[in-house]
Amino acid sequence: MITTIGFDADDTLWHNERVFLSAKSKYKGLLARYHDPEWVEERLDAAEIRNIKHFGYGIKGLTLSMIETAVELTEGRIKGSEINEIIGFAREMLEAPVDLLEGVSEAIEALVGKYRLMVITKGDLFDQETKIARSGLGEYFEHVEIVSDKTRNVYESLFSRQAIAKEEFLMVGNSLKSDVLPVLQIGSNAVHIPYETEWFHEKVDPVLLYGLEIESLESIRELGKWLDNKSKNAAGYEDSTA
Amino acid sequence: MITTIGFDADDTLWHNERVFLSAKSKYKGLLARYHDPEWVEERLDAAEIRNIKHFGYGIKGLTLSMIETAVELTEGRIKGSEINEIIGFAREMLEAPVDLLEGVSEAIEALVGKYRLMVITKGDLFDQETKIARSGLGEYFEHVEIVSDKTRNVYESLFSRQAIAKEEFLMVGNSLKSDVLPVLQIGSNAVHIPYETEWFHEKVDPVLLYGLEIESLESIRELGKWLDNKSKNAAGYEDSTA
Numbered sequence: 001m002i003t004t005i006g007f008d009a010d011d012t013l014w015h016n017e018r019v020f021l022s023a024k025s026k027y028k029g030l031l032a033r034y035h036d037p038e039w040v041e042e043r044l045d046a047a048e049i050r051n052i053k054h055f056g057y058g059i060k061g062l063t064l065s066m067i068e069t070a071v072e073l074t075e076g077r078i079k080g081s082e083i084n085e086i087i088g089f090a091r092e093m094l095e096a097p098v099d100l101l102e103g104v105s106e107a108i109e110a111l112v113g114k115y116r117l118m119v120i121t122k123g124d125l126f127d128q129e130t131k132i133a134r135s136g137l138g139e140y141f142e143h144v145e146i147v148s149d150k151t152r153n154v155y156e157s158l159f160s161r162q163a164i165a166k167e168e169f170l171m172v173g174n175s176l177k178s179d180v181l182p183v184l185q186i187g188s189n190a191v192h193i194p195y196e197t198e199w200f201h202e203k204v205d206p207v208l209l210y211g212l213e214i215e216s217l218e219s220i221r222e223l224g225k226w227l228d229n230k231s232k233n234a235a236g237y238e239d240s241t242a
Numbered sequence: 243m244i245t246t247i248g249f250d251a252d253d254t255l256w257h258n259e260r261v262f263l264s265a266k267s268k269y270k271g272l273l274a275r276y277h278d279p280e281w282v283e284e285r286l287d288a289a290e291i292r293n294i295k296h297f298g299y300g301i302k303g304l305t306l307s308m309i310e311t312a313v314e315l316t317e318g319r320i321k322g323s324e325i326n327e328i329i330g331f332a333r334e335m336l337e338a339p340v341d342l343l344e345g346v347s348e349a350i351e352a353l354v355g356k357y358r359l360m361v362i363t364k365g366d367l368f369d370q371e372t373k374i375a376r377s378g379l380g381e382y383f384e385h386v387e388i389v390s391d392k393t394r395n396v397y398e399s400l401f402s403r404q405a406i407a408k409e410e411f412l413m414v415g416n417s418l419k420s421d422v423l424p425v426l427q428i429g430s431n432a433v434h435i436p437y438e439t440e441w442f443h444e445k446v447d448p449v450l451l452y453g454l455e456i457e458s459l460e461s462i463r464e465l466g467k468w469l470d471n472k473s474k475n476a477a478g479y480e481d482s483t484a
Contacts, residue, residue: 080318
């Protein structure tokens, strides 16, 4: 019986990857007179991976990687005004309107009062807090947990602090790596709702998925029905064993 | 009777302002051939204040303000290699060894088992987590709360989530604005341990302090004795009223 639902935020409740992709596309345009876009993207991805241990995830870290890559790719010829444009991309990303995915408001509102609802999201504390505030959904969530990574330990520690029985918890998110795998591995429940694109940091080795039954929905609009079915089945199972 | 102690981290448990000041001093050196250091500092402070609503507190935000200010002050003449040096300052700050203040280890160890110990710190999630891990103090703290700001609401919400009675809580920190004022204002307890320098963001209007009795210690080494006296006084008070 599910009593508590944890929602991922970026690309589960609202569009996020779009904001990053739009900034990266402007960035490639800015550097187009120096290099072709594929090469710029390849070098930027490499810088992001190299810098993640220093900068963590988030817009400010991406921006520093963009600036570093611009200097490197132009052999220092990048102009001050172009650097300023890149800092402008950061401000645009940080100020981007929080654009909810289709059906999110209705889906969340339908669950309020029936389940304990939480947001469990990775990323920059300051940035995520302002997004939750701007989303208009803040009041529906009893708890918001912003973490630097989503590992088994992080979920287990959250369960212990929030007094959640793992059998009664359901995680809902677009990332197999962060929202589904670690949750299933500790014997809890997860539903995967894929987003239109997958971030390269979130790709998961298919071997890790072998033998796991992954519940997948096309849209958050199906979540209410899925939960109803699950609780009916649970009740049916109890009946049949009673 | 105090049962739970919350410690601020930066400049209470370990040196932090030093790391920022050293980076800022290198930055002024880097721009010395363009402008005099006082002017550079003034413009950088102005950029930090202007950008705080976008970037929040922390090293990555400071670095973006440094880059922006460098472009502005050099009218775009800043060189790619100099931009790279500034990004290098960010990496240095993020990797700087966690240098405990004198007496911190002994003071904390002496409190373990007698009080419930927590860290309540402002700043960048990723950065603060790695600092707590590197500090070697992580195991002593039952709970670590990383917040984007320290307001009355933030403390009240923490008390409710962690089931802390405000009369039994003591906050220990170097910032009047973040660690002392909001805590006293909600009727809880605080001890101020000033650091060798005060960050300009943390300056507090003296009017707000009027009428408040601020308990102040010169060093964290005096905390154990202060707590002993407080509990003796509390016991004495109970005796005299019994």
